[in-house]
Amino acid sequence: MTERWVFGFEDLSDAEEIVDGWDGVRSLLGGKGANLALMSRMGVPVPPGFTVTTRACLDYLRDEAMPDGLWDEVVEAVRRLEKESGQTFGGGDDPLLVSVRSGARISMPGMMDTVLNVGLSDAAVERLAHHTGDPRFAFDSYRRLVQMFGTVVLGVRDEPFEDVLTQRRADKGVDSDAELTVEDLREIVSDFKAIVARWSGTTFPDDPFEQLRMAVEAVFASWNTPRAIAYRSASGIADDLGTAVNIVKMVYGNLGADSATGVAMSRNAATGAPGLEGDYLVNAQGEDVVAGTRPTLPLDQLATDMPEVYGELVEIAGRLEKHHRDIQDMEFTVERGKLWLLQTRNAKRTARAAVRSAVEMVDEGLIEPTEALMRVAPDHVEAFLHPQLAPSPDGSRTPFATGLNVSPGAAVGRAALDADLAARWAADGEKVVLVRPETKPDDVHGMLAAQGILTARGGRTSHAALVARQFGRPAVVGAHALEVDLGAREIRAGDTVVAEGDWLTIDGTTGEVHLGALELMVPDLADEWLRRLLEWADEHRRLGVRANADTPVDAERARAYGAEGIGLCRTEHMFFDPARLPIVQRMIVTESDRERSDAISALLPHQRRDFAGLFRVMDGLPVIIRLIDPPLHEFLPGAVELTRRVHDIHVRLTTAADMDTLEELADELEEARFMLRRVHELGEANPMLGLRGVRLGLLMPELVRMQVRAIFESALAVAGEGVEVHPKIMIPLVADAEELRRMRTMLEEVAHDVLEMADVEIDYAFGTMIEIPRAALTAAEIAQTADFFSFGTNDLTQMTFGISRDDAEGGFLMRYVEEGVLAESPFHSLDEGGVGRLIDIAVRDARELKPDLEVGICGEHGGDPASIGRFDRLGLDYVSCSPFQVPVARLAAAQSALEDP
Ligand code: PEP
Ligand code: MG
Numbered sequence: 057m058t059e060r061w062v063f064g065f066e067d068l069s070d071a072e073e074i075v076d077g078w079d080g081v082r083s084l085l086g087g088k089g090a091n092l093a094l095m096s097r098m099g100v101p102v103p104p105g106f107t108v109t110t111r112a113c114l115d116y117l118r119d120e121a122m123p124d125g126l127w128d129e130v131v132e133a134v135r136r137l138e139k140e141s142g143q144t145f146g147g148g149d150d151p152l153l154v155s156v157r158s159g160a161r162i163s164m165p166g167m168m169d170t171v172l173n174v175g176l177s178d179a180a181v182e183r184l185a186h187h188t189g190d191p192r193f194a195f196d197s198y199r200r201l202v203q204m205f206g207t208v209v210l211g212v213r214d215e216p217f218e219d220v221l222t223q224r225r226a227d228k229g230v231d232s233d234a235e236l237t238v239e240d241l242r243e244i245v246s247d248f249k250a251i252v253a254r255w256s257g258t259t260f261p262d263d264p265f266e267q268l269r270m271a272v273e274a275v276f277a278s279w280n281t282p283r284a285i286a287y288r289s290a291s292g293i294a295d296d297l298g299t300a301v302n303i304v305k306m307v308y309g310n311l312g313a314d315s316a317t318g319v320a321m322s323r324n325a326a327t328g329a330p331g332l333e334g335d336y337l338v339n340a341q342g343e344d345v346v347a348g349t350r351p352t353l354p355l356d357q358l359a360t361d362m363p364e365v366y367g368e369l370v371e372i373a374g375r376l377e378k379h380h381r382d383i384q385d386m387e388f389t390v391e392r393g394k395l396w397l398l399q400t401r402n403a404k405r406t407a408r409a410a411v412r413s414a415v416e417m418v419d420e421g422l423i424e425p426t427e428a429l430m431r432v433a434p435d436h437v438e439a440f441l442h443p444q445l446a447p448s449p450d451g452s453r454t455p456f457a458t459g460l461n462v463s464p465g466a467a468v469g470r471a472a473l474d475a476d477l478a479a480r481w482a483a484d485g486e487k488v489v490l491v492r493p494e495t496k497p498d499d500v501h502g503m504l505a506a507q508g509i510l511t512a513r514g515g516r517t518s519h520a521a522l523v524a525r526q527f528g529r530p531a532v533v534g535a536h537a538l539e540v541d542l543g544a545r546e547i548r549a550g551d552t553v554v555a556e557g558d559w560l561t562i563d564g565t566t567g568e569v570h571l572g573a574l575e576l577m578v579p580d581l582a583d584e585w586l587r588r589l590l591e592w593a594d595e596h597r598r599l600g601v602r603a604n605a606d607t608p609v610d611a612e613r614a615r616a617y618g619a620e621g622i623g624l625c626r627t628e629h630m631f632f633d634p635a636r637l638p639i640v641q642r643m644i645v646t647e648s649d650r651e652r653s654d655a656i657s658a659l660l661p662h663q664r665r666d667f668a669g670l671f672r673v674m675d676g677l678p679v680i681i682r683l684i685d686p687p688l689h690e691f692l693p694g695a696v697e698l699t700r701r702v703h704d705i706h707v708r709l710t711t712a713a714d715m716d717t718l719e720e721l722a723d724e725l726e727e728a729r730f731m732l733r734r735v736h737e738l739g740e741a742n743p744m745l746g747l748r749g750v751r752l753g754l755l756m757p758e759l760v761r762m763q764v765r766a767i768f769e770s771a772l773a774v775a776g777e778g779v780e781v782h783p784k785i786m787i788p789l790v791a792d793a794e795e796l797r798r799m800r801t802m803l804e805e806v807a808h809d810v811l812e813m814a815d816v817e818i819d820y821a822f823g824t825m826i827e828i829p830r831a832a833l834t835a836a837e838i839a840q841t842a843d844f845f846s847f848g849t850n851d852l853t854q855m856t857f858g859i860s861r862d863d864a865e866g867g868f869l870m871r872y873v874e875e876g877v878l879a880e881s882p883f884h885s886l887d888e889g890g891v892g893r894l895i896d897i898a899v900r901d902a903r904e905l906k907p908d909l910e911v912g913i914c915g916e917h918g919g920d921p922a923s924i925g926r927f928d929r930l931g932l933d934y935v936s937c938s939p940f941q942v943p944v945a946r947l948a949a950a951q952s953a954l955e956d957p
Pocket of ligand 1: 827
């Protein structure tokens, strides 16, 4: 059987016969085509039309020619449209005109092409004028066709067309195209045709079928424009889907005051609040709304202007939402009082709206909690933790401009007035806010590179708003008071002038724009809907979620975000406190045992306080404290700095005025020289593979003994306050079981020593990190001495790949990723084939010996949603991640459990 390329909107059942399910229909007809057919079946008013399949597009792109039979089917479908409407395509008294629109399986807003009013010609426009009694409308439609055909199909730039319009408005002293006369438009059409001829070398075709054929081919080809390819690569959409083409009878929103066009969301796509929401324009065509070139009206107003139409729209939105069980984003047109739906799709939404609508749809009985959990992306949860503006000290702050708050969160950056510059500055490590009159699909790379986006024009459904929401960039659009002067490279609002490169702060949550770089803060997890969603997540997940936290403040945040304990406290972070660092340095460099032991004793009370704070916050929950791990040089000044210090003291010595100063400087010099010598002596060629972790503890036992003493003394003290403490001591960087055996024996003595006299029982454990490949491979032996394991996937990745983790992000690894040698950084997302395999071996071998051995992970991968699924499948008990990632991990863990029960 030969392939069928064209399906009328009434032919949904035929399509269903040849593909599998709704997904199959969407793949074949694209999202827009499938939904148009579905709406037609549901009795929603949809203008008649048909869809050319994505397969036709793929064949066209492969062969650079329409597949056999396609054109005949298109012509036949047009004939059916003619019959149904009683009109003639591009002819007769009332010419049939069509729109030609792209529609891929996954929506890519504004990325591909559309041509409207196909079928108009010099002859047809006169008839249309006569039939509608509205010559202005007819010629306006015609000039739009020539312009779109010129740009989309023939590849002429938009500027010459826009120049003609601007010039004409200026000549006539009017502000908008709507004020131009029929005569103006006639002349504009002829100017436009001249532009087409001049810039494309082809004349605008008069034959409607010729127009249609060229438009269909242009839509096919638009699948592979650079901007569509860039969008797909940023959104992870496959390149081999192709686009369908929808050919739909034109209906007009620009036939006078009883006509309109707009977009409607079945719920608020920024907040998720129930109720229809959107924008529309009276007497306009669809692209006017999306382009944001005229200020739109809020949809509520339609309830007053056209109550019946509004009522019908509400009813349809409800039905579509119920059917799709998701927020719908609809395009509609009202032609002389009659409502037509031109498209519906699942709406792009902010994180807040994703969460709220999912939870409320559960309350409404539309979906189950498990579906709500699967529907919210872990990234969306992360967006809840977007920075917000810190409150201003005096409680007031006057924005420099305001616009629509279309994508939440605050952003600070230097104003960049074009996308290329924004991308360049961002690549140089600058924070930028992209400021544009409005954005177009060509700006996406700059939008992605920017911290936030600000436009002077556009509505909630403008390109800028959609893209910003989708990629989680804070955005303010339609700040009408702003004048973005691309010539002078500055932005003006009244008397205030902001030069390109000046700092701006935008608040996508409120729509305010401020001068300068304001302070940002991270918000609370106070959102009621998120709290409920995460409670459902907790009911479904297998994996525990703990936090990597070193201070009581971090621990408090972690607990508020739902952490079930501390999975890693890096004790060395406590040593960097300015009050302690000199003591730590003395401890490291001294050659006197006495001095070392004094320094260590001086650290004891500090550490006791540190641990007590953590135990109090984590009342009732485990706290894993890792003994000192990093190479000691990390605590010391660098050799270069010390050499400079020695030199400086020399210089000061030569100019010293009195004996006292001389003596002081001589002491300083001696100290600096001593330090320099010790830094050289302690230096290692590969410190990350050197004296660190358990090795340090074995060779400098007083230090870890002090740490363990501090842990148990503070545990006892806090337990005495009635707090339930569960200290767990973790020994890092073990490569051989013997290291752990010796270390544990030594530290247990300290524990016994402290606990002997106590009258409370402390529940404690000794465990180890598995972060060296050898430890993973000898896990069975190591497990004999360990009460728990925690995989340090940062070091384990470093040592499995033999790639320095400290240099990875700035070094060749990024080139590797760019050039596709590695699909992604193994430091970001767990490498299943190597590191994952080592974890698997270690878990299996260790659990064979100790089936109940607690096994977790505390490397950075613990906060990465994809890696969390892998850890779940590897049978780990918990992940530990930064406090901010705890909510993300809770959701990702639930999704993993639901996907793989
Ligand atoms: C690790 O190596 O994964 C780990 C958690 O320890 P650190 O990052 O402190 O080396
Ligand atoms: Mg480590």
